Amino acid sequence: MSLRPGGQANTWHGHFEPKRVPEGVWMRCEGCQATLFRKRVEQNLNVCHECNYHFSVSAVDRIAQLLDADTFEEWFPDLRPGDPLGFNDRRPYPERVRAEQERTGLNEAAIVGQGFIKGIRIVFGLTDSGFIMGSMGSVVGEKLTRAIEEATLQRLPLVIVSGSGGGARMHEGILSLMQMAKVSSALARHHAAGGLYISVLTHPTMGGVAASFASLGDIILAEPKALIGFAGPKVIAQTVRVQLPSGFQTSEFLLEHGFIDRIVHRRDLRSMLAQLIDYASP
Amino acid sequence: MPNPSEHRLPFEAPIYEMETRLTEMEASYAKNRAGGENPGLAEQIRRLRRELAGLKRVIYANLEPWQTVQVSRHPQRPQTRNYIDLIFDQFLELHGDRAIGDDKAIVTGLAHLGDGKVMIVGHQKGKNLAERTACNFGCAHPEGYRKALLKMRMAAKFGLPIVSFIDTPGAYPGIAAEERGQASVIAESLMAMSQLDTPIICVIIGEGGSGGALGIGIGDRLAMLEHTYYSVISPEGCATILWKASEHAPKAAESLKMTSRDLLRFGIIDEIIPEPLGGAHRDHREAAAVLKSYLIRALGEIAAQPRGELLQRRYEKFRRMGVFVEGGHALNGPPAPVA
Ligand SMILES: [Zn+2]
Numbered sequence: 001m002s003l004r005p006g007g008q009a010n011t012w013h014g015h016f017e018p019k020r021v022p023e024g025v026w027m028r029c030e031g032c033q034a035t036l037f038r039k040r041v042e043q044n045l046n047v048c049h050e051c052n053y054h055f056s057v058s059a060v061d062r063i064a065q066l067l068d069a070d071t072f073e074e075w076f077p078d079l080r081p082g083d084p085l086g087f088n089d090r091r092p093y094p095e096r097v098r099a100e101q102e103r104t105g106l107n108e109a110a111i112v113g114q115g116f117i118k119g120i121r122i123v124f125g126l127t128d129s130g131f132i133m134g135s136m137g138s139v140v141g142e143k144l145t146r147a148i149e150e151a152t153l154q155r156l157p158l159v160i161v162s163g164s165g166g167g168a169r170m171h172e173g174i175l176s177l178m179q180m181a182k183v184s185s186a187l188a189r190h191h192a193a194g195g196l197y198i199s200v201l202t203h204p205t206m207g208g209v210a211a212s213f214a215s216l217g218d219i220i221l222a223e224p225k226a227l228i229g230f231a232g233p234k235v236i237a238q239t240v241r242v243q244l245p246s247g248f249q250t251s252e253f254l255l256e257h258g259f260i261d262r263i264v265h266r267r268d269l270r271s272m273l274a275q276l277i278d279y280a281s282p
Numbered sequence: 283m284p285n286p287s288e289h290r291l292p293f294e295a296p297i298y299e300m301e302t303r304l305t306e307m308e309a310s311y312a313k314n315r316a317g318g319e320n321p322g323l324a325e326q327i328r329r330l331r332r333e334l335a336g337l338k339r340v341i342y343a344n345l346e347p348w349q350t351v352q353v354s355r356h357p358q359r360p361q362t363r364n365y366i367d368l369i370f371d372q373f374l375e376l377h378g379d380r381a382i383g384d385d386k387a388i389v390t391g392l393a394h395l396g397d398g399k400v401m402i403v404g405h406q407k408g409k410n411l412a413e414r415t416a417c418n419f420g421c422a423h424p425e426g427y428r429k430a431l432l433k434m435r436m437a438a439k440f441g442l443p444i445v446s447f448i449d450t451p452g453a454y455p456g457i458a459a460e461e462r463g464q465a466s467v468i469a470e471s472l473m474a475m476s477q478l479d480t481p482i483i484c485v486i487i488g489e490g491g492s493g494g495a496l497g498i499g500i501g502d503r504l505a506m507l508e509h510t511y512y513s514v515i516s517p518e519g520c521a522t523i524l525w526k527a528s529e530h531a532p533k534a535a536e537s538l539k540m541t542s543r544d545l546l547r548f549g550i551i552d553e554i555i556p557e558p559l560g561g562a563h564r565d566h567r568e569a570a571a572v573l574k575s576y577l578i579r580a581l582g583e584i585a586a587q588p589r590g591e592l593l594q595r596r597y598e599k600f601r602r603m604g605v606f607v608e609g610g611h612a613l614n615g616p617p618a619p620v621a
């Protein structure tokens with residue numbers, strides 16, 4: 001690895017705005033269908049104050065919510081996807097990437113770097129479900145792997161917040177599938193070296209992301225009512241041809257079946273992470 | 283010889299046609315043999331046999347990606363249990379996953395390979411409807427991956443190399459599979475296989491369907507039989523997403539670059555294992571013989587490596603995978619345009 005973190009650091013001050021939230025004073029809650037005053041939702045960390053539905057948050061907002069103010073230093077920000085397949089999903093893949101970059105203000109679906117939570121230095125990564133459905137291609141795999149390797153090397157706690165409806169990114173074909181192997185191998189070394197890894201699942205975490213780094217934490221937390229699973233509910237419904245049980249593949253469903261440790265309200269996430277890191281520190 | 287109950291792929295029609303003609307000629311030659319040799323007919327038969335071999339060669343050297351998918355799914359294609367019978371000795375199946383039940387979509391067990399002993403794990407699709415139903419068409423549940431991982435851990439404990447045969451449309455998408463943690467189990471398997479301190483050889487023998495294939499696919503050598511595919515998503519799934527109709531699967535198969543030649547070019551696999559003329563379904567024995575010699579050679583190569591480097595090399599193998607651009611330079615693999 002030629003590039004050491006810090007070498008290409010890019011400190012964040014939230015200088016671009018998340019564009020995913022549609023304009024308007026009022027918005028409808030996807031959880032309870034209530035009409036909500038947008039400002040109030042935003043002040044509540046993008047959580048519905050009626051039913052606690054957790055709307056997605058942009059990468060920038062997530063960093064601001066979880067880390068100590070202005071402590072995040074992004075690593076490897078200039079990694080860009082290639083187009084190994086010459087893929088065309090109604091538009092050429094490079095064009096799709098450019099459009100997503102303009103729409104979201106992000107270079108790719110993953111952001112990694114270091115920051116502090118209540119004064120504790122950590123390696124932090126996240127996938128933004130708004131960028132090509134938060135799917136993992138070569139850049140996401142490479143950024144996460146480098147971040148994990150750094151956490152192992154520097155003996156730092158690692159926190160990754162996953163949001164991915166897309167799983168492994170179709171547009172990069174088999175190379176995306178192999179990122180699952182690459183990231184999981186790096187996590188194997190991190191665990192073997194005694195490193196802490198806390199995985200936080202947000203709505204939605206599916207497919208190849210769920211079937212790799214998102215499921216490999218020492219501790220796995222999830223936001224309420226997030227969709228989490230391997231196969232998409234539509235595919236399952238078509239295969240088994242029965243009504244899917246209510247609450248199927250939600251955080252609550254996974255907790256019930258023993259695959260996550262806790263469901264955490266967004267407002268408690270930061271202090272929960274700090275507390276857990278403290279437990280795992282000597 | 284052509285058998286009417288055989289599953290015939292559309293593009294194989296000229297082969298079957300020529301085979302029928304050849305059979306007729308041979309029958310006529312045999313019948314009239316009592317009346318004296320017929321050197322003219324014998325020569326015709328010889329010529330047609332040569333033509334037939336040439337025809338198979340031409341057709342199979344130029345398969346479209348979708349035709350490759352069809353061959354990889356051919357119901358008469360050898361499956362894990364066929365290769366177990368034809369390649370290994372004294373196979374001793376082990377069934378237990380110690381948690382849920384015996385998933386017949388994954389076979390695991392001990393066997394002799396040449397002069398050595400190995401652990402085999404492999405997907406099994408089933409040969410007839412009853413078997414296919416029992417095997418869920420090769421789509422494993424979490425208990426299948428649990429069983430595989432448990433047996434592989436045992437293999438590592440006793441220093442037995444692992445041979446993994448991959449042949450699945452994908453991990454089973456079902457309610458029970460999700461309840462039992464399909465994603466979690468596959469993730470666990472990827473992580474654990476990267477650290478198993480024993481040689482692992484993975485071969486795609488039919489379908490390499492996404493995470494379900496990768497779930498037993500981390501190793502020191504990755505190879506594909508010639509007419510197989512390995513893909514992040516099924517061509518039907520991709521077609522449904524892109525064009526809202528699975529009929530466009532042939533186009534998707536093309537776009538996904540999922541054939542053995544594509545994967546060799548991307549540096550994902552180490553080797554393409556040639557199949558008998560006209561595909562593995564035409565000659566199980568020949569397919570098995572070639573596969574066997576590959577396995578023995580690959581295990582020998584790994585054994586010849588300095589001890590203690592196995593896991594580092596395995597790590598680096600997957601570490602290199604990916605195509606991206608950094609600082610304006612394309613890294614890893616073929617040049618890629620800046621997006
Ligand atoms: Zn609500």
